[in-house]
Amino acid sequence: MIRKKFYDKVTQEGIKKAHSDGVETIWDRLEAQQPQCGFGQLGLCCRNCNMGPCRIDPFGEGPSKGVCGATAATIVSRNLVRMIAAGAASHSDHGREIALAFKEIAEGELQRYEIKDQAKLKQVASKLEVDTNREIKQIAEDVAKIALLDFGKQDEKILAFANAYAPESLKKLWKSINVAPRNIDREVTESMHRTHMGVDADHFNLSLQGIRTALSDGWGGSLIGSEFSDVMFGTPQPVQSYANLGVLEEDKVNVITHGHLPILSEKIVEAAEDEEMIELAKSKGAAGIVVAGMCCTGNEITMRHGIPTAGNFLQQELAIVTGALDAMVVDYQCIMPSLVDVADCYHTKIITTSEKAKIPGAEHIEFYPQQADEIARKIIKRAIENYPARAKDKIKIPSEKMDGIVGFSVEAIVEALGGSLNPLIEAIKKGTIKGIAGIVGCNNPKIEQDKSHIEVAKELIANDILVVGTGCWSIAAMKAGLFKLEGAELAGESLKTICRQLGIPPCLHMGSCVDNARILAVISAIAETLGVKTSDLPVAGAAPEWMSEKAVAIGTYFVASGIFTVLGNTPPILGSVEVVKLLTKDIEKVIGGKFAVESNPHKIAELMLRHIQIKREQLLGKRG
Ligand code: SF4
Ligand code: MSK
16 A cells, blocks of 8 residues: 555545455555656646657657657646646536526426525526516526526627626736636637647647636636526525544445536435335335435535535545445546446445446436436435345444534625625734635545645634635545534634634535635625735635646636635646746736645645735735
8 A cells, every 4th residue: 555544544444444355445546556657747748649649758868849849838738728628628517517407497397496596596697687676487597598608609708607706807807818718618629629739839828728718617617507506406504414434324225426416416315305215215124314425416415405425535435345335326527437346345336327427337327307306216216225235244334423514605604794794804804814715626545635635724724714615625624523613723813713703613614616616706705895806815725635627627717816726736737847937936927826836734834824924914004
């Protein structure tokens, strides 16, 4: 094993059990991959045409250009833009799926779902300047139309959603450097076009298109996904929940929903609560049914229903290793194909549900929103029928689970503050809260699971920084008790006092990885109230354990929204000094934010604290 020590003891025990059961895990496969390709790590290989693959020698002894003449800067930036495009495409395709379902609900074509939060719909509509003094159906139809046009309109204007939600100062800046996103699909397509052999070779120009594509995600596809999910399933409100593998129960049928799409998981939750299903489970000898989430589907259902979360990205295999998981239902993104191999050693059924994400060896039950209830019940039935197939001697569920409060949507934060963001702004001005940090992103087996997520957050709250976050960071924070009210004991004196007064934890759960738009909304509202740019605020971001291409898109739209962002592991860009310099230094003058790369959690926190301190001094000095 590469790593012997794990921050989360549940993971440590899970790996031990996996090995004694003869199961290979992600850490074993990482070890088998060593040494990983140096050209790949530096971003210096290109296979964008069949004159290649080409690679550049980073030591200057071998080739310095690809067959076509592409330099290191061209190849590195093209590869990076492709990562951003893939990340933006993934988030935005998820957003599109939600928007399409919403359109059908609005048109009365999809009766299996409803508009649960009409007030939120009106709020979205008025931002988009849609007349709200009409029937809900009419408002919904118009809002859906605008959202879907953002995926396909052919004019040069900024996305309607970005236009409605982004602060004026950001929009002005984006327009001035020609990175205002025009059409979500178009930006992804143009990124693929520009990175085709023989198109854009200028690393700066390519990076601008990367920025435009990321913005089409953060202020477009992801934002649409979050807003419509709230309208359809309810805007999250603080709710008590639990996290870690200890949420599984030995005497119950255990079902995990894993992936990202709430259209599916909402129905799985409903089906598992159905009396008929519970009776069926009892008839098989189980005491009931447990539904738990994993990764961002976990975030979606925990923040709306308090459904427990079994774990974050690196725990997906280990959930099966408990021997007590009867079905893992997956949609898309962050689902490892290895689940099928792990499940082979136990009785777990892996059920794929999206035509976009099939895994050889898994059972495929395709999910259609039009038959959502029947399909969800069919899936739950499969899990129940599988309960008796458990091998009793292989069952070992860790006892650890941690409670906490989840579901701090923007609306919930405003409510906790008594109706507006002003108390937060005042606290920032006074210095009782020194700044805000957004921590997001995945786990990565190259990094000790959860360690950076937790240590960075702890150090920030100890310095009176309010921490908000999403994605697999949230699950790490929850497991570590940072979403408990008592978590405030770890905060600095003034943050602790505020948390006690408001009855909030020092770290706030803002949702899944599409929900970073919520963080942007809070930051934008503060900047607009203060009459400053987002880049003037004492705010910083971090993705300490990122691994996915979506995280690259997120980091890029944070930076392009004026936020200094620290990456906890190096993206494949070190092969070009020009690209490194651009992204970690020069880009700040262009867009207001920049990246830093740092793996040591204490240094990550230090970088964020230093940035926040400088911005505080500038802001307060500027404001006299
Ligand atoms: Fe090589 Fe250029 Fe083709 Fe890339 S695009 S594989 S660098 S010839
Ligand atoms: S699930 S993208 S590992 S946060 Fe959204 Fe977690 Fe990262 Fe997937």
